[in-house]
Structure formats: C-alpha cells, structure tokens
Amino acid sequence: MRxxxxxxxxxxxxxxxxxxxxxxxxxxxxxxxxxKDSAGQSFWSVPMIAKSCSMCASTCRKVLHxxxxxxxxxxxxxxxxxxxxxxxxxxxxxxxxxxxAPCFRVYRQRI
Numbered sequence: 063m064r065x066x067x068x069x070x071x072x073x074x075x076x077x078x079x080x081x082x083x084x085x086x087x088x089x090x091x092x093x094x095x096x097x098k099d100s101a102g103q104s105f106w107s108v109p110m111i112a113k114s115c116s117m118c119a120s121t122c123r124k125v126l127h128x129x130x131x132x133x134x135x136x137x138x139x140x141x142x143x144x145x146x147x148x149x150x151x152x153x154x155x156x157x158x159x160x161x162x163a164p165c166f167r168v169y170r171q172r173i
Contacts, residue, residue: 072095075155086115089115090111090115090122090125091129093114094135095153098151098153102154103151104151105148106151134153134154138150
C-alpha cells in the first residue's frame with residue numbers, strides 16, 4: 063500500500079467503452095477529459111496533445127477531426143490579433159452509443 067498518495071485522477075464516462083472508439087481516439091479523448099477545465103474546455107496545441115498521447119501530430123489531427131465528426135468534441139478556432147493561434151477543444155456529453163446493445167446478444171437457433 064502506498065503512503066502519501068497524491069490522489070490525482072480523472073473520471074471517464076462508463077459509456078465511452080460502448081462507443082467503439084479506435085485506440086487512438088480513446089487515448090486522445092481520455093487526454094482531453096483529463097486536460098479540460100470546469101467548463102469542459104482545453105486549448106492545448108496539437109503537437110503537445112500528440113506528444114502526450116505518444117503519436118505524431120498528423121495522426122493526432124486526424125483523430126481530433128474524427129472525434130469532432132462523431133460529436134465527442136467541438137473544435138473552435140481561437141484568434142489573437144486577427145491570426146489563428148490555437149484551437150479550443152470542448153468535450154461534449156456522450157449522447158448515445160454508436161450501436162445498440164441487442165447486437166451483442168447471442169441467439170440460439172433451434173434445431
């Protein structure tokens with residue numbers, strides 16, 4: 063048993079395991095959950111997200127856009143002095159699963 067444990071942790075919604083995310087999508091989504099503020103937002107750069115998730119920046123960009131198209135996050139461009147400086151990532155609540163539970167039921171055929 064460890065003493066003086068810092069107690070730092072973050073929570074993932076249980077339903078995320080029903081969403082059939084790819085491993086990279088799951089990693090980036092988990093990172094954004096961990097990095098978000100109380101409003102559910104973070105503005106980490108793509109290279110920093112990629113480094114934290116052990117992937118290249120181009121893969122990270124593809125994953126972020128995939129998460130956005132799936133409705134898991136919203137990406138907003140942030141402009142400073144008329145130039146885009148970063149993105150704002152907002153983690154959305156999981157609305158519904160990509161598949162329905164009955165598809166996992168096994169039905170026996172009668173012989």
